[in-house]
Amino acid sequence: MSTTSPQVAQRLRRIQKALGVTADGMLGPETLTALEARLDLAATRKTISLACSRKSLELILQFEIGSRAQYERLYSRPTWPGGESGVTIGIGYDLGYTSKQQIEADWDPFLEKPERAALAAVQGAKGAVAEQLARGLRNINIPLAAAEPVFYASTLPRFAKITRDAFPGVEKLPFDAQGALLSLVFNRGASFTGERRSEMRAIRAEVAGGASLARIAAQLEAMQRLWPDTRGLRDRRVREAALVRGSRRSYEEGERVDV
Numbered sequence: 001m002s003t004t005s006p007q008v009a010q011r012l013r014r015i016q017k018a019l020g021v022t023a024d025g026m027l028g029p030e031t032l033t034a035l036e037a038r039l040d041l042a043a044t045r046k047t048i049s050l051a052c053s054r055k056s057l058e059l060i061l062q063f064e065i066g067s068r069a070q071y072e073r074l075y076s077r078p079t080w081p082g083g084e085s086g087v088t089i090g091i092g093y094d095l096g097y098t099s100k101q102q103i104e105a106d107w108d109p110f111l112e113k114p115e116r117a118a119l120a121a122v123q124g125a126k127g128a129v130a131e132q133l134a135r136g137l138r139n140i141n142i143p144l145a146a147a148e149p150v151f152y153a154s155t156l157p158r159f160a161k162i163t164r165d166a167f168p169g170v171e172k173l174p175f176d177a178q179g180a181l182l183s184l185v186f187n188r189g190a191s192f193t194g195e196r197r198s199e200m201r202a203i204r205a206e207v208a209g210g211a212s213l214a215r216i217a218a219q220l221e222a223m224q225r226l227w228p229d230t231r232g233l234r235d236r237r238v239r240e241a242a243l244v245r246g247s248r249r250s251y252e253e254g255e256r257v258d259v
Contacts, residue, residue: 008146011109027145035149048258049160050171056179056243057156057257060186063236064092071144078119078137080130087122087134090147092186093155095119096126106154110146159186160259166190167207175256176247177213180240182259184220187236199223213248217241 009025016023019034065071071091078089086096095103100120107116118140122133163178163185164170170181181203192201199219206216220241227233 005141005143007112008110008143012145015109027148035153049157049164050178050182050259051175052160052179052182052257052259053175053251053255054257055255056176056183057259059179059239059243060156060183061091061151063183063187063232065144068144071147076141076143076147078134078140080134084126086124086126086130087119087137089119089140090142091151091155093147093150095123096130098123102154106150107146110150111140111142115140156182156186156259162190166192167204169207169211173207173211173213174247174249175251176243176249177211177216180220180243180247181207181216183236183240183243187233196226213244217244220244 012027012031013023013025016025016031016034019031021030021034065075075091078087078095080086081088084096086094086098088094088096093106098106100123103120103123104116107119111119118137122130122137125133160182163182166185167181170178173181184200184203188200191197192204199222202219203216206212206219218241220237223237224234
């Protein structure tokens with residue numbers, strides 16, 4: 001179980017009291033169950049964008065942080081992933097592409113006001129500017145116990161909507177395939193402009209035109225050409241393709257997650 005700062009523990013206790021569970025300041029099974037129940041109730045009052053498999057969502061988490069130990073070692077403090085990314089916190093939470101209002105709403109339960117203000121101050125910065133700004137935020141620590149609730153309750157639903165808007169008809173695909181395309185958009189965004197996005201355009205056409213799972217998988221694998229020197233991204237596309245190819249399987253009860 002992750003170690004939390006006194007400030008985060010205090011906020012967790014406040015949340016736990018509101019949920020009616022033991023207020024021990026730790027994000028344990030009892031608290032997670034209560035949060036899931038609260039989120040299920042909230043889901044009935046909003047539009048669900050995608051129905052993904054738990055397997056696919058776990059794969060996204062694995063791609064983003066590797067393991068709990070790796071998260072605490074590499075990602076618990078603000079970073080800059082490279083390229084046109086902004087300062088990134090938690091589990092793939094890019095401040096360069098998130099509004100100040102959203103940052104405040106998502107992190108208010110877990111971070112103190114000065115920390116939230118420091119993050120809001122770098123909102124919108126991308127590329128080399130974000131790289132420089134990230135170095136000045138290394139005093140902010142976000143334990144996994146804070147990052148996970150934001151990832152599941154806020155970040156994934158926002159990207160699920162982006163995915164559904166980008167690939168009309170994606171919601172008709174099997175659960176594994178929906179999760180694979182969510183992973184793709186989470187990683188690459190939803191732009192279709194330029195030669196480097198030719199496979200994205202081909203996938204959009206497949207999804208809109210009847211969705212050959214084999215051809216969608218082939219386009220995901222074809223994207224490996226874009227990163228000849230980046231094994232992690234090539235591996236991500238291959239594993240997403242495998243999810244799509246095997247997505248017409250029998251799903252056990254509880255495997256579906258509405259996002």
